[in-house]
Amino acid sequence: MRISRRRLFGLGATGAAAVLLGTGAASSVKPYASPRRIGDPFSLGVASGDPAPDGFVLWTRLAPDPFAPDGLGGMPDHPVTVHYEVSHDEGFTNLARSGSVVATRALGYSVHPELFGLEPDRVYYYRFRTDDVVSPVGRTRTTPLPGSRKAALRFAFASCQAWHDGFYTAYDHMAAEDLDLVVHLGDYIYEYGVDGNKRGAAVEPQFYDEPYDLAGYRNQYALYKSDPSLQAAHSQFPWLVTMDDHEVEDNWAADHSEADLEVDVIPALFRQRRAAAFQALYEHQPLRSGQMPLGPDMRLHRRVSYGDLAEFTMLDTRQYRDDQACGDSQTANCADRLRTDRTILGPQQRDWLLSGLSTSTARWQVIGNQVPMGQTDYDAGPATEVSMDAWDGYVADRNAVLGRAAELGIDNLVVITGDRHQNYASSLRADFANPESPVVGTEFVGTSISSGGDGVDLSDAGHNLLAANPDLEFVNGQRGYVSVQVDQDRWRSDFRVVPYVQRPGAPISTKASFVLEKGPPTLARA
Incomplete structure (x- = not known):
């Protein structure tokens, strides 16, 4: 099957997920008509995100020809009004709000209207219209008022969805759950070419190579967001998103690229690439105007609270980090990883995070994190062989964060993480160099949606990780996501997995469940 620019394969009526970009939520004075259509202008779906007690941000992107080579989705060179x-x-018989925004060429004809003045902690439905075409209906909800009593919360977190590695079946199952929120922890797209892919789909030549400019990144997002399973999950719940490395390039760090081509070797050229990637990211996610990039800079660390129950602190561990010590891979011989002047967060974000640990009054403090924070030793012998790309390569920052948690006597710290294409459940110690240091938190690492292909339950490498890391309670290498149920006394993480992704229609099951009870962090199987 060849994916045509004029045809989205497999796009069902329930599909919904795309980002509408605009300079804030500007209202139109007069309506701008859409062009003569060559396809569905809402081909990339609808989404909502960054919920607050009085509102949220909505998103869509007009793209009647979503894979047009210029990256503009088949849109004309003039503004279009989106209602x-x-x-x-x-059924839209009891409207809470209505309005219009203008989709422009400058932002890829995406719009991000921000809604305010709505009621706290309740469900809303939304839709878009341009001319006589109405989008799919989305469902979202606001958060409780700050500090108000919140009895329970259900959310899921996911990461790592390489389109070329398989189908997004896990998102179909996620969309069927009753969730308040979805947290996406990065690698929403991969910069890789997708000519050879495990879906068995032929793609047009523009997708053979990785993108370097804005048109290329726009089309990469359009390819990913054309997936009906992803659209379904976006349309059902508000999302809280951040990024990891593949939204730009594998293992990048601040102004340092992986340096595989000339454009990445020269820092100024890499910043141009990063600026293009950041703009495309904003154009395709339900992000507020505060996250709109300024060239190669974009603020993604932020907080979202659910009354007195949970506070989500979303991190950015790419944009402000030092270059990886001793290369990007894993090693047992790297003294530089222990240097006190090396950072994965940057001084300002680290201070912001530590301040939040000190002042939060939420029952559960949740850190949304890209790469594993806990130590993951790959050597079951006396050596400590760890990845330089994770927090193991930035020990000073890890000790600062977990040490502060120990000083404050925090007993409700939970870190949710992506990146590894594996499921982990582990305890976090104040200092991993001292096995007697106190346990100060828990980390749940979620597997990939599709990255890595079908995966396996427990490989030889997984057995080795369990043998080498006494604080690691669970390892699994299948695909899926983590579904979480939280109340005032208990946290439960269900590791939801599918047996395959290289063909559609996989069933889902819960591979393992872990609980935390109110009090000192003690990880236990449910």
Whole structure:
């Protein structure tokens, strides 16, 4: 099957997930008509995100020809008015808000209207319209008022969805759950070419190579967001997103690239590439105007609270980090990883994180994190062989964060992480160099949606990780996501997995469940 620019394969009526970009939520004075259509202008779906007690941000991107080589989705060189409605009911008989925004060429004809003045902790429905075409209906919800009593929360977290490695079946199952929120922890796209892919789909030549400019990144997002399973999950819940490395390039660090081509060797050229990647990221995610990039800079660390129950602190461990010590891979001989002047967070973000640990009054403090924070030793013998790309390569920052948690006597710290294409459940110690140091938190690492292909339950490498890391309670290498149920006394993480992704239609099951009870962090199987 060849994917045509004019045809989205397999796009069902329930599909919905795309980002509408605009300079804030500007209202139009007069309507701008859409062009004569060659396809569905809402081909990339709808989404919502960054919920607050009084509102959220909505997103869509007009793209009647989503894979057009210029990256503009088949849109004309003039603005188009996009109307939106927010309702208390799915039939839109009881409107809560309505308005319009203008989609422009400058932002790839994406729009991000931000809604305010809505009621806290309740479900809303939304849709878009341009001319006589109405988008799929999305469902979202606001958060509780700050400090108000929140009895329970259900959310899921996911990461790592390489389109070329398989189908997004896990998102179909996620969309069927009753969730308040989805947290995406990075690697939403991969910069790799997708000519050879495990879906068995032929793609046009523009997708053979990795992108370097804005048109290329826009089309990469359009390819990913054309997936109906991803659209379904976006349309059902508000999302809270950050990035990892593949939104730009594998293992990049601040102004340091992986340096595989000339454009990445020269820092100024790499910053141009990063600016293009950041703009495309913003154009395709439900992000507020505060996250709009300024060239190669984009603020993604931020907080979202759910009353007195949970506070989500979203990190950015790419943009401010020092270059990886001793290369990007894993090693047992790297003294530089222990240097006190090396950072994965950058001084300002680290101070912001530590301040939040000190002042949060939420029952559960949740850190949304890209790469594993806990030590993951790959050598079951006396050596400590760890990855330089994770927090193991930036020990000073890890000790600062977990040491502060120990000083404050925090007993409710949970870190949720992506990146590894494996499921982990582990305890976090104040200092991993001292096995007697106190346990100060828990980390749940979620596997990939599709990256790595079908995966296996427990490989030889997984057995080795369990043998080498006494604080690691669980390892699994299948695909899926983590579903979480939280109340005032208990946290439960269900590792939801599918047996295969290289063909569609996989069933889902819960491979393992772990609970934390109120009090000192003690990880236990459910």
